[in-house]
Amino acid sequence: MVRVKRGVIANKKRRNVLKQAKGFRFDRKSKQRAAHDALMHAYRHAFAGRKDKKGDFRRVWQVKINAAIRTEGMSYSVFIDKLKKANISLDRKVLAQLAETQPSIFQKLAEKVK
Secondary structure, three states, rough: OOOOOOHHHHHHHHHHHHHHHOOOOOOHOOOOHHHHHHHHHHHHHHHHHHHHHHHHHHEEEHHHHHHHOOEEEEEEHHHHHHHOOOOOOHHHHHHHHHHHOOOOHHHHHHHHHH
């Protein structure tokens, strides 16, 4: 059987890890073992951060809707409840965009659910 020398692959793997660890501090940017460990932690935080981002956006949309609906003399929770009872199925993202960019349409929507 032919002998397989893995130097090329090992170097490629090492270069890739160090390239991804660019910007890290101390040994984590220049030593492969420390860099790999740091990257594993970073990936875990990045995964969780992508999940957290969705909740962050939802909170921003709620604030925008609440600010817009307060001018109509209603609270956010009452508005959402009345939307559901009126069978209007617009999600919070769309409602927030309407409140921000199309206040007249949002006002008509608020009148309809009152």
